């Protein structure tokens with residue numbers, strides 16, 4: 001670097017390496033391109049985009065340290081926490097000038113820059129799962145991506161899935177992996193369904209309709225939340241022949257809940273999912289920091305954040321108003337409705353009343369210990385979902401995937417035990433099925449796809465999970481899901497309870 005008489009500063013550095021920042025501060029020192037971690041990234045990237053495809057897009061010879069490989073080996077939590085990536089020369093430029101920019105020739109070394117149009121390759125970013133954050137305003141992204149308090153439950157749940165060891169048999173790999181299952185009296189082409197999520201149109205205006213129609217195309221169940229932003233009837237219209245499930249929060253004013261139950265039954269939804277982990281809302285600190293409001297307001301902060309994402313706002317402001325579509329007839333502000341939604345006094349008696357109202361299957365979601373699992377199965381529910389709400393309620397609650405083997409042992413092999421929280425890869429789903437889950441639910445894995453690309457993004461997310469499931473099954477040497485056994489998986493643990501506290 002040299003500061004000459006004209007006050008020009010040149011920055012000479014190696015390309016491809018980068019720093020991750022949040023609110024202008026580096027999260028960690030950059031890794032050097034020679035760091036051995038990038039080898040992992042090469043496999044991960046080529047599994048989704050072979051080098052020939054990459055070459056056609058970015059015109060780069062294969063160099064294992066290009067930024068896209070480094071990013072694929074990056075720590076997930078850092079990628080999620082960062083709000084900016086700067087290549088090293090751009091980082092120096094930022095420090096000197098305060099301006100965050102990506103210089104084009106340097107950007108071309110990332111592998112993520114189009115050789116033909118000289119612009120960021122959004123399709124490739126989407127294929128590699130990197131773009132949702134870029135397309136969605138910070139408050140809406142954080143509402144989706146975030147969890148409660150220190151977000152430890154979510155991080156631990158994801159670690160739990162990373163920390164498994166698979167044990168393939170020595171048999172010849174199965175030629176075709178059949179991913180279909182029977183669940184709650186009906187078929188599903190894949191061993192997962194879409195979890196209920198509130199305010200889904202906030203993330204991308206396609207919202208529940210994008211989710212339900214993608215579920216219809218994939219032949220998997222879609223679950224509509226009580227706090228959904230598309231109506232029961234419109235979800236049915238988007239998934240007319242497929243399976244729709246309805247998630248119920250029991251309101252303080254019980255009649256509101258009962259009316260929703262009747263509407264869902266009339267629309268032909270086949271399963272009611274009764275959520276029990278939400279006596280009050282968890283402390284979502286990112287939402288507090290962002291001043292997150294529903295519906296989102298155009299404030300100075302949101303306008304600044306909207307500058308790189310104008311289409312989200314154009315879309316948001318030109319499509320139907322965001323509201324709780326199943327509850328529009330009940331009056332009150334959205335805040336009033338949210339308060340009404342959470343009733344700390346719900347009990348097994350509510351379950352009995354709903355049983356009388358609902359002709360289909362009843363599932364309890366948010367079960368977090370062995371005793372409740374046994375009690376609910378004994379009480380005759382059709383299924384339970386081991387879940388801590390994606391870490392959004394009680395932080396540091398037990399990891400559902402860790403509870404799974406013990407719960408299955410206690411309730412017996414015939415009970416329908418499902419699991420969610422932290423699923424980001426088809427291999428997570430295969431491991432859950434091997435350890436006795438009959439089915440799984442995906443929340444954020446679907447929402448990231450939705451934020452990145454609307455309906456097509458959800459299709460893509462389902463496609464990626466399906467190919468991961470098929471590949472994992474084939475490599476394990478099983479051709480159907482019921483061949484999966486606990487012996488195919490060992491759960492390793494990072495945090496072990498101290499002997500004297502048990």
Ligand SMILES: Cc1cc2nc3c(=O)[nH]c(=O)nc-3n(C[C@H](O)[C@H](O)[C@H](O)COP(=O)(O)O)c2cc1C
Nearest residue numbers: 144195196197198225275389390421422442443444
């Ligand atoms: C943005 C968001 C909104 C959610 N809203 C609801 C809801 O309205 N009702 C509910 O029972 N669960 C809700 N959940 C929890 C999901 O149904 C599911 O349990 C959780 O997302 C699973 O964890 P995962 O995101 O790691 O897959 C929500 C989750 C997210 C991420």
